[in-house]
Amino acid sequence: MDFSFSQDQIDLRDAVREYLDGEHDPAVLRALDEGSGRDPAIRSGLVEMGLAGIMVPESKGGLGLGLLEATMIGVELGRANVSEPLADTAFVAVPWLLAQDRADALDGVASGERVIAIADPANGWVADLDHADALLSSAGLVEPAPVTDRLDTVDPLRQLFALPDEVTHDPLLFDLAALTCAAQMVGAAERMMALSTDYAEQREQFGQPIGRFQAIKHHLASVAVKVEFARPVLWRAAASQNDERFSLNVSHVKIAATDAAMLAAETAIQVHGAMGYTYEVDLHFWMKRVWALAGAWGDRATHLRRVEAMVIDGAMDIGPSETFTKELTHA
Known part of the structure; x- marks a missing residue:
C-alpha cells in the first residue's frame, strides 16, 4: 500500500500555506481582534x-x-488561525x-456567494450564523432565523450563536x-510548536539560547511526538x-488531535x-483557538465513550486481521 501524498496534493497544500503565511499573519489576527472579527478581503482571497x-x-464550479x-487544507487553516466561515x-x-x-x-458555494452554517445538538452552538444564508441540520437546508445575541467564547475570533x-x-x-x-487542532499544534521553537532559539539565559537546555528540548520533543502520531490518524x-470505521476513526483523531x-x-x-x-505574545491566539476547539463537536470524554462503545462493546472488531485489508495474502 502507498500512503504517501501525490505531488498535486502536496502542491495544493504548499500553495495554501504560502498564501496564508503572507496574507494571514499575526498582525492580521490582531486587526481582526480589535475590529469586527471578520474581513471580506480575507474571505475573497480564500474563495479566489x-x-x-x-x-x-466541477459541474458546479x-x-x-x-x-x-x-x-x-483544514490543517493549514488551523496553522494560520483562520476564523472565516469557510470550513463549515x-x-x-x-x-x-x-x-x-x-x-x-x-x-x-464555490463562488463564495453561499455560506452554510451547521447545527447539531451534540455541539450546542452554531458558528457564524449571522453570515449564513442557509442552515444545515439533520432536517436538511433551511433559511436561518434572525440571529440572537452572540455567545461568549474563550476565542474572541470565533462568532457563536445559540442553537x-x-x-x-x-x-x-x-x-x-x-x-x-481535529484537522484545525493539528495545524494549531504545529504552529504553537514552531512559535515555541523560534522563541527558544532567540531567548537567552545564562549567556545562551534557552533551547540548548535539555528541559526545553525534552518538552518540545514530547510535543513533536504527539503531533507526529496525530497526523497519520488524521x-x-x-x-x-x-468505510464502516469512519466514526471510529473520527473519534480516534479527535482524541489524538486534542492531546497533541x-x-x-x-x-x-x-x-x-x-x-x-x-x-x-502572538501565542495566545492559537492557545484560545485550541481551548475552544477541544470542546467543539465532542470533547475528549465524548469521543472516548464512542470508541469504547464501538470497540469494547463489540460493534467493531480489532486486531491485525481486522486492521489490515483482507485482500492481502501471505505465503
Missing part, C-alpha cells in the same frame, strides 16, 4: 484560491476534490449534501464537523469516509515563561 469549492463538483484534500461550508456541509445526492444545493431548538442529531454531520475540528480518518494541541499549548506557555499568558 478555490478553497470554498474544493469538494464541490468547484475543484471536485475529496475529503482528504479538504482535511489537508466547504468541508462539512458540502460532503454532507453530496452524500445525500443534493448537489443541486451547491449553487453559489435552534428544533434540530436533531445527525451522525454524519457530527463526524464531518469533528474531523474538520489522514486515515479523512480517507475512510465511505493541548500539550502544545501547555508546553508553549512553559517555554515562553510568564510572557506566554500575555496579549503581547
Whole structure:
C-alpha cells in the first residue's frame, strides 16, 4: 500500500500555506481582534484560491476534490488561525449534501456567494450564523432565523450563536464537523510548536539560547511526538469516509488531535515563561483557538465513550486481521 501524498496534493497544500503565511499573519489576527472579527478581503482571497469549492463538483464550479484534500487544507487553516466561515461550508456541509445526492444545493458555494452554517445538538452552538444564508441540520437546508445575541467564547475570533431548538442529531454531520475540528487542532499544534521553537532559539539565559537546555528540548520533543502520531490518524480518518470505521476513526483523531494541541499549548506557555499568558505574545491566539476547539463537536470524554462503545462493546472488531485489508495474502 502507498500512503504517501501525490505531488498535486502536496502542491495544493504548499500553495495554501504560502498564501496564508503572507496574507494571514499575526498582525492580521490582531486587526481582526480589535475590529469586527471578520474581513471580506480575507474571505475573497480564500474563495479566489478555490478553497470554498474544493469538494464541490466541477459541474458546479468547484475543484471536485475529496475529503482528504479538504482535511489537508483544514490543517493549514488551523496553522494560520483562520476564523472565516469557510470550513463549515466547504468541508462539512458540502460532503454532507453530496452524500445525500443534493448537489443541486451547491449553487453559489464555490463562488463564495453561499455560506452554510451547521447545527447539531451534540455541539450546542452554531458558528457564524449571522453570515449564513442557509442552515444545515439533520432536517436538511433551511433559511436561518434572525440571529440572537452572540455567545461568549474563550476565542474572541470565533462568532457563536445559540442553537435552534428544533434540530436533531445527525451522525454524519457530527463526524464531518469533528474531523474538520481535529484537522484545525493539528495545524494549531504545529504552529504553537514552531512559535515555541523560534522563541527558544532567540531567548537567552545564562549567556545562551534557552533551547540548548535539555528541559526545553525534552518538552518540545514530547510535543513533536504527539503531533507526529496525530497526523497519520488524521489522514486515515479523512480517507475512510465511505468505510464502516469512519466514526471510529473520527473519534480516534479527535482524541489524538486534542492531546497533541493541548500539550502544545501547555508546553508553549512553559517555554515562553510568564510572557506566554500575555496579549503581547502572538501565542495566545492559537492557545484560545485550541481551548475552544477541544470542546467543539465532542470533547475528549465524548469521543472516548464512542470508541469504547464501538470497540469494547463489540460493534467493531480489532486486531491485525481486522486492521489490515483482507485482500492481502501471505505465503
